[in-house]
Amino acid sequence: MQIFIYSNRYEEGxxxxxxxxxxxxxxxxxxxxxxxxxxxxxxxxxxxxxxxxTITLLEDMVTRRFPGAYEADFETLGIRRELSRAYRKxxxxxxxxxxxxxxxxxxxxxxGEKDHAYLMDLEELALVxxxxxxxEEALELSVKALGRRKETLGEDDYDVLQSEYLLARTYTVSxxxxxxxxxxxxxxxxxxxTLGEDDxxxxxxxxxxxxxxxFLGRPENxxxxxxRAIEIGSKTGSLNNHDLEYGKKCLEELEIQSVxxxxxxxxxxxxxxxxxxxxxxxxxxxxxxx
Numbered sequence: 483m484q485i486f487i488y489s490n491r492y493e494e495g496x497x498x499x500x501x502x503x504x505x506x507x508x509x510x511x512x513x514x515x516x517x518x519x520x521x522x523x524x525x526x527x528x529x530x531x532x533x534x535x536t537i538t539l540l541e542d543m544v545t546r547r548f549p550g551a552y553e554a555d556f557e558t559l560g561i562r563r564e565l566s567r568a569y570r571k572x573x574x575x576x577x578x579x580x581x582x583x584x585x586x587x588x589x590x591x592x593x594g595e596k597d598h599a600y601l602m603d604l605e606e607l608a609l610v611x612x613x614x615x616x617x618e619e620a621l622e623l624s625v626k627a628l629g630r631r632k633e634t635l636g637e638d639d640y641d642v643l644q645s646e647y648l649l650a651r652t653y654t655v656s657x658x659x660x661x662x663x664x665x666x667x668x669x670x671x672x673x674x675x676t677l678g679e680d681d682x683x684x685x686x687x688x689x690x691x692x693x694x695x696x697f698l699g700r701p702e703n704x705x706x707x708x709x710r711a712i713e714i715g716s717k718t719g720s721l722n723n724h725d726l727e728y729g730k731k732c733l734e735e736l737e738i739q740s741v742x743x744x745x746x747x748x749x750x751x752x753x754x755x756x757x758x759x760x761x762x763x764x765x766x767x768x769x770x771x772x
Contacts, residue, residue: 617656
């Protein structure tokens with residue numbers, strides 16, 4: 483099952499995960515092993531955007547595990563995190579916020595400020611805050627989590643890089659695009675060097691950096707990055723269909739922005755400037771200035 487998750491082959495992994503949960507419940511009941519399998523199944527459901535199936539599965543599991551000591555154990559925290567992801571995809575903001583705040587309180591009490599579980603919940607709450615427009619609080623938590631990780635893990639650890647990715651995302655949604663650019667460029671160099679150019683994290687960062695270049699009015703810098711990410715992701719399967727579609731939409735917007743930079747008037751259909759018309763890619767096209 484793990485190999486399907488790590489390689490983004492969720493459709494293939496789904497029937498195996500469902501069968502594993504069924505067999506585990508038949509053999510050992512609601513054990514620790516069953517709950518781990520349920521979490522993996524829920525993760526696959528979430529990645530396939532089957533959020534309601536995730537909620538049904540995990541709400542049932544939380545109800546089974548909450549009596550007694552299970553309220554604050556590591557596995558229940560993980561179940562609530564996955565449940566929060568499903569709520570977020572369905573726009574159930576208040577439930578997402580309540581779960582994130584509850585998890586953070588429990589993990590702080592049980593594990594302490596430097597523990598991985600606490601930092602995961604700190605970043606989850608930062609993500610929730612950024613999604614509901616509470617950007618200053620989101621940035622404060624993101625910076626705190628990144629600092630804690632660097633203290634214990636060093637600069638190049640994978641979890642540190644993931645924390646930086648969250649910080650860059652938070653900068654982007656709060657419209658601090660220059661700060662986001664600096665972090666994404668740093669991340670792209672680190673991911674390329676440590677994971678390789680065809681790793682999903684490297685490709686996601688290329689797309690995000692390209693998007694930020696667009697926000698900064700530099701589409702000419704973003705287009706080759708996003709183009710390359712789509713090319714590699716399509717060839718190697720490193721990007722799933724959702725990520726590829728996101729990249730293609732980003733590329734389309736960058737190309738429109740690049741064409742618009744030639745000064746085409748608003749809401750007026752005109753021929754593209756001569757240099758573009760002479761290129762094979764744009765020959766015969768017309769463009770709308772947005």
